[in-house]
Amino acid sequence: MNSIENLISELNLKPHPEGGYFKETYRSEEEIPQGILSNKFTGNRNYSTCIYFLLESDNFSAFHKVNQDEIWHFYDGSPIRLHIISELGIYSNQLIGIDIQNGQTPQFVVKGGSWFAAEVEAPSSYSFVGCTVSPGFSFDDFELASRDRLLNMFPENNKLIKRLTRG
Numbered sequence: 043m044n045s046i047e048n049l050i051s052e053l054n055l056k057p058h059p060e061g062g063y064f065k066e067t068y069r070s071e072e073e074i075p076q077g078i079l080s081n082k083f084t085g086n087r088n089y090s091t092c093i094y095f096l097l098e099s100d101n102f103s104a105f106h107k108v109n110q111d112e113i114w115h116f117y118d119g120s121p122i123r124l125h126i127i128s129e130l131g132i133y134s135n136q137l138i139g140i141d142i143q144n145g146q147t148p149q150f151v152v153k154g155g156s157w158f159a160a161e162v163e164a165p166s167s168y169s170f171v172g173c174t175v176s177p178g179f180s181f182d183d184f185e186l187a188s189r190d191r192l193l194n195m196f197p198e199n200n201k202l203i204k205r206l207t208r209g
């Protein structure tokens with residue numbers, strides 16, 4: 043297992059606004075014109091993008107959503123738990139990891155438009171994963187949840203929302 047410090051320095055990861063560290067590793071040169079995208083998209087988008095994402099145990103990736111389906115890939119460290127609240131308000135969770143006999147999955151798709159957060163349950167560890175989206179990522183398609191707004195929408199998930207939002 044690599045160390046957190048090595049991954050951050052060797053791969054030149056930077057802090058991500060949702061928590062953890064990331065680096066974009068791929069952005070297709072070509073673009074999809076806005077006119078043929080659904081009206082959720084406010085401009086042209088690259089065909090696809092991919093990032094490295096690293097999350098430490100004493101941190102969390104706060105509830106956020108993106109327009110696109112997001113494909114998660116497990117690389118190293120401990121499994122990462124995704125908590126998902128669908129557009130219809132249905133809660134689910136999944137461990138992304140390599141221990142497939144115990145219900146973990148090395149790849150997982152979070153449906154576009156769902157609110158989701160992530161955490162590493164093992165203490166003193168990290169999870170190193172990748173996230174791919176198509177159309178390519180833009181912060182215009184990204185929304186970090188306001189705690190109060192999410193609590194209003196999904197009061198039955200209040201404990202989780204309070205724990206995995208920052209304000």
Ligand code: GUN
Nearest residue numbers: 066093112173174175179
């Ligand atoms: N690029 C910058 N932030 C993100 C993110 O949260 N997800 C994806 N897929 N790409 C990003």
